[in-house]
Amino acid sequence: KQEVTQIPAALSVPEGENLVLNCSFTDSAIYNLQWFRQDPGKGLTSLLLIQSSQREQTSGRLNASLDKSSGRSTLYIAASQPGDSATYLCAVLYGNNRLAFGKGNQVVVIP
Amino acid sequence: DTAVSQTPKYLVTQMGNDKSIKCEQNLGHDTMYWYKQDSKKFLKIMFSYNNKELIINETVPNRFSPKSPDKAHLNLHINSLELGDSAVYFCASSQESHGTGHEQYFGPGTRLTVT
Numbered sequence: 124k125q126e127v128t129q130i131p132a133a134l135s136v137p138e139g140e141n142l143v144l145n146c147s148f149t150d151s152a153i154y155n156l157q158w159f160r161q162d163p164g165k166g167l168t169s170l171l172l173i174q175s176s177q178r179e180q181t182s183g184r185l186n187a188s189l190d191k192s193s194g195r196s197t198l199y200i201a202a203s204q205p206g207d208s209a210t211y212l213c214a215v216l217y218g219n220n221r222l223a224f225g226k227g228n229q230v231v232v233i234p
Numbered sequence: 235d236t237a238v239s240q241t242p243k244y245l246v247t248q249m250g251n252d253k254s255i256k257c258e259q260n261l262g263h264d265t266m267y268w269y270k271q272d273s274k275k276f277l278k279i280m281f282s283y284n285n286k287e288l289i290i291n292e293t294v295p296n297r298f299s300p301k302s303p304d305k306a307h308l309n310l311h312i313n314s315l316e317l318g319d320s321a322v323y324f325c326a327s328s329q330e331s332h333g334t335g336h337e338q339y340f341g342p343g344t345r346l347t348v349t
Contacts, residue, residue, distance in 0.1 A: 155336075155337075157337065157338065159340075164345075165342065165343070166324065166340050166341060166342040166343045167324065167340040168340075169337055169338070169339065169340075172337045210275065212277065214277075214338075216338075220265055220267070220282050220284075220289065220290065220328065221279060221282075221290060222267075222269075222279060222326075222338055223279075224276070224277040224278070226274070226275065226276050227275060
């Protein structure tokens with residue numbers, strides 16, 4: 124069964140601290156892994172896409188790593204800001220374009 | 235310019251009614267999807283279409299019927315709506331994968347409330 128787990132489900136950090144969000148998946152036969160951001164009542168914004176052959180991707184203050192063999196990905200957000208408060212979703216793409224989502228990490232950055 | 239758009243944004247209706255949600259993408263993608271996000275915020279794929287052909291059909295009740303008039307549009311028709319159908323429905327699109335993974339782009343969602 125292709126399950127995606129995100130830990131912790133929710134966290135609060137003071138502004139300026141680095142954020143570390145974890146994602147694990149049970150089936151390592153993935154094509155890629157995407158991190159999304161979802162604001163309350165809004166749609167999904169794609170943050171980073173890591174292909175199965177890659178180890179990490181970076182965009183500004185965001186860095187995502189992928190360890191396919193151990194079924195793990197980590198999203199790092201450096202120097203967090205209140206505007207980073209949102210739910211972060213990890214999604215793993217399997218064959219036939221089947222995207223499996225985790226339940227999200229709900230982040231609150233305290234000013 | 236909106237890449238993936240959905241209409242309506244909000245839909246409130248009574249049990250037993252039939253309703254449709256429309257989705258359009260202007261990215262030139264070949265593959266489109268419908269996802270359902272339930273009250274616990276868990277997102278799950280419902281359908282996938284590639285060049286107007288149904289690729290993925292998860293265990294979704296027959297009351298849900300996707301229709302793709304062309305590769306830029308994927309509509310979702312729901313018959314005999316039930317309370318449990320209340321959720322946010324997201325449309326998405328991507329390039330055809332041919333065995334490699336392409337990024338999926340999501341629409342803003344349609345919040346369906348069945349009373």
